[in-house]
Amino acid sequence: xxxxxxxxxxxxxxxxxxxxxxxxxxxxxxxxxxxxxxxxxxxxxxxxxxxxxxxxxxxxxxxxxxxxxxxxxxxxxxxxxxxxxxxxxxxxxxxxxxxxxxxxxxxxxxxxxxxxxxxxxxxxxxxxxxxxxxxxxxxxxxxxxxxxxxxxxxxxxxxxxxxxxxxxxxxxxxxxxxxxxxxxxxxxxxxxxxx
Amino acid sequence: xxxxxxxxxxxxxxxxxxxxxxxxxxxxxxxxxxxxxxxxxxxxxxxxxxxxxxxxxxxxxxxxxxxxxxxxxxxxxxxxxxxxxxxxxxxxxxxxxxxxxxxxxxxxxxxxxxxxxxxxxxxxxxxxxxxxxxxxxxxxxxxxxxxxxxxxxxxxxxxxxxxxxxxxxxxxxxxxxxxxxxxxxxxxxxxxxxx
Numbered sequence: 001x002x003x004x005x006x007x008x009x010x011x012x013x014x015x016x017x018x019x020x021x022x023x024x025x026x027x028x029x030x031x032x033x034x035x036x037x038x039x040x041x042x043x044x045x046x047x048x049x050x051x052x053x054x055x056x057x058x059x060x061x062x063x064x065x066x067x068x069x070x071x072x073x074x075x076x077x078x079x080x081x082x083x084x085x086x087x088x089x090x091x092x093x094x095x096x097x098x099x100x101x102x103x104x105x106x107x108x109x110x111x112x113x114x115x116x117x118x119x120x121x122x123x124x125x126x127x128x129x130x131x132x133x134x135x136x137x138x139x140x141x142x143x144x145x146x147x148x149x150x151x152x153x154x155x156x157x158x159x160x161x162x163x164x165x166x167x168x169x170x171x172x173x174x175x176x177x178x179x180x181x182x183x184x185x186x187x188x189x190x191x192x193x194x195x
Numbered sequence: 196x197x198x199x200x201x202x203x204x205x206x207x208x209x210x211x212x213x214x215x216x217x218x219x220x221x222x223x224x225x226x227x228x229x230x231x232x233x234x235x236x237x238x239x240x241x242x243x244x245x246x247x248x249x250x251x252x253x254x255x256x257x258x259x260x261x262x263x264x265x266x267x268x269x270x271x272x273x274x275x276x277x278x279x280x281x282x283x284x285x286x287x288x289x290x291x292x293x294x295x296x297x298x299x300x301x302x303x304x305x306x307x308x309x310x311x312x313x314x315x316x317x318x319x320x321x322x323x324x325x326x327x328x329x330x331x332x333x334x335x336x337x338x339x340x341x342x343x344x345x346x347x348x349x350x351x352x353x354x355x356x357x358x359x360x361x362x363x364x365x366x367x368x369x370x371x372x373x374x375x376x377x378x379x380x381x382x383x384x385x386x387x388x389x390x
Contacts, residue, residue: 039313042313042316044317045310045313045314045316045317045319047272047273049244049245050244050245050246050247050248050269051245051248051250052245053245053246053248053250053263053266055246055248065267066267066268067265067266067267068248068263068265068266068267068268069264069265070262070263070264071248071262071263071266072260072261072262072263073261073263074245077242078242082277083284083317084284084286084313084314084317084318084319085317086317086318087284087317087318087319088284088318089278089279089282089283089284089285089319090284091279115240118234118237118240118279119240119279121237121240122239122240122278122279122280122281122282123279123281123282123283124240124279124282124284
């Protein structure tokens with residue numbers, strides 16, 4: 001989960017370390033801005049899903065307004081992002097880690113792995129975007145690799161070096177912040193636009 | 196919006212009128228059950244998106260738990276349902292109306308119409324599911340027809356008779372409650388499984 005109120009973001013931390021140009025924002029923020037850019041230039045229609053919440057109590061201070069006064073976060077049953085790109089269904093999860101050495105697999109819920117399996121089975125494009133905040137590097141990891149690691153890994157994490165080797169580094173810039181559709185082109189449409 | 200806490204559902208109303216067999220539930224409930232069925236029998240992977248909420252204040256009664264104590268409903272910027280079916284991206288909105296004579300276009304937000312336009316443009320399958328609760332009839336209305344009506348209609352609603360003529364009636368049953376993928380087969384994959 002990115003930026004849930006009970007998780008600290010790493011923005012402040014990065015701000016101290018890096019001389020960043022528009023970087024150092026949370027991964028969620030970067031992806032939202034990139035998706036808005038892709039939407040506006042009509043390249044893709046990809047949105048972040050709202051955070052799933054269990055609403056328990058709602059007050060009505062006035063007839064027309066509703067104020068939620070008791071609600072709780074629910075465990076997501078799907079990934080956070082989905083949409084359509086070049087006629088294909090796209091579905092992905094995004095996670096950032098402060099670890100320098102590996103991506104902890106506990107960051108991904110079992111439901112999300114199961115969901116990605118279904119996405120692949122039904123003909124969609126699925127992946128996980130992983131940011132190593134310490135290196136300010138963001139990778140696109142194909143869902144089939146992630147699923148395989150999830151089920152077979154005896155370690156509880158995927159080493160950074162292995163991700164570097166198996167995943168595709170996403171170029172970062174100002175607009176869009178994360179050019180991840182170039183990686184999608186290269187990986188799933190066999191093009192070389194991101195090379 | 197279906198089943199928002201500030202909207203009354205028509206279930207109670209229908210319960211008085213109808214001798215229904217598993218019908219009369221809210222459209223949202225019927226669709227969720229149908230989607231779960233389709234998911235479990237591996238026919239499609241379609242989910243309802245969580246309701247978009249603006250979270251303002253969160254309390255932490257204990258270190259590990261978070262309780263949302265102030266939040267508000269946001270206007271949705273996309274449709275409520277999406278997923279993948281037979282390799283295609285599927286995206287739709289669902290609405291029910293108590294009107295006997297027409298479907299009021301104000302039930303659909305301008306963002307949702309714009310979103311459906313984008314879905315079509317990028318190669319997805321888009322539609323609106325409309326239930327006339329008085330007749331207990333549920334229709335699948337193709338997005339392009341709905342978009343056309345939205346922009347050209349001088350009336351502020353689409354008459355029931357016109358929907359009957361242009362849309363596809365969804366068969367209702369116990370499992371799944373709404374066999375809407377049969378309509379999708381017939382309309383978008385040129386099959387006759389729902390006829």
